[in-house]
Amino acid sequence: MKAICPGQDTRFWKPDDIFELPCGKCGATVEFFRDDVFRRCRRCGHRIENPKMTLGCAQWCEHAQECLGYDPKEFAELYDGEDSFLGRLVEAVKERFGPDRESLTHALAVLEYAEDLVRSEKANPKVVLAAAALHTLAGDQARCSDAGETPGPAREVLDELGVHWEAAGRVCRLLGGLAAGGEDTPELSVVRDAEALADLEDRAGRGDAVDLASQSFRLELSKDLAQRILARRAHP
Numbered sequence: 001m002k003a004i005c006p007g008q009d010t011r012f013w014k015p016d017d018i019f020e021l022p023c024g025k026c027g028a029t030v031e032f033f034r035d036d037v038f039r040r041c042r043r044c045g046h047r048i049e050n051p052k053m054t055l056g057c058a059q060w061c062e063h064a065q066e067c068l069g070y071d072p073k074e075f076a077e078l079y080d081g082e083d084s085f086l087g088r089l090v091e092a093v094k095e096r097f098g099p100d101r102e103s104l105t106h107a108l109a110v111l112e113y114a115e116d117l118v119r120s121e122k123a124n125p126k127v128v129l130a131a132a133a134l135h136t137l138a139g140d141q142a143r144c145s146d147a148g149e150t151p152g153p154a155r156e157v158l159d160e161l162g163v164h165w166e167a168a169g170r171v172c173r174l175l176g177g178l179a180a181g182g183e184d185t186p187e188l189s190v191v192r193d194a195e196a197l198a199d200l201e202d203r204a205g206r207g208d209a210v211d212l213a214s215q216s217f218r219l220e221l222s223k224d225l226a227q228r229i230l231a232r233r234a235h236p
Contacts, residue, residue: 023048031232040112042105045090078125085161086129092157093133107136109198113225114190120221123186127167130158131174131191184218193222201229 017034025046030039036050078086090108097104114132118125134154154175158168170187177188178195196217204210210230217223 042108045108089133110194113194113197117190121186121190123190127170128187128190130171132194189218193217193219
């Protein structure tokens, strides 16, 4: 039986282990559960670390990867520094959507869930997160990847970010698989489930009835996150 770290076990939680914080960039309210490593502001895309979660044990505990679902050092290069890849990606998406706040909020929700899921899967994080953020910009999939064609908006963003042509091609093929219902790969499963979780959050936020048994998720962690979404919405 898998042991649960006491810090992550909800049986030991107190009422203030579900709390709200203002985004340090735009001031929007962001809700946290105690064991959320981070949340992403849906208004501006800023990544907010959870001040109540102490990960010092992850530096020495032999169960750190099992507890967190990923190696904390593995994803550092995507986030480190003001000019990180994910920071530039979010800014590029915001610029593309402009005043279309609804599409931006949805794209950031998909990105956040992809960030959660990719940590527990053997998938390329850079390819997954780029596809998650850009999926609603993909447009004509052929124009995203075919040589000699005018690039679509997703490929234009990848070029602006200086993504290597091979990685950009993988992102475009992943976007094509999303649109065409391609065969599942670890990357495709993550982004598809991230989209489904974002849609579930939208429906729950509107007060729609949601039957989790009818949801078709590809990853086990997605089912846990779906339950978390409904618990978050039920929290007063």
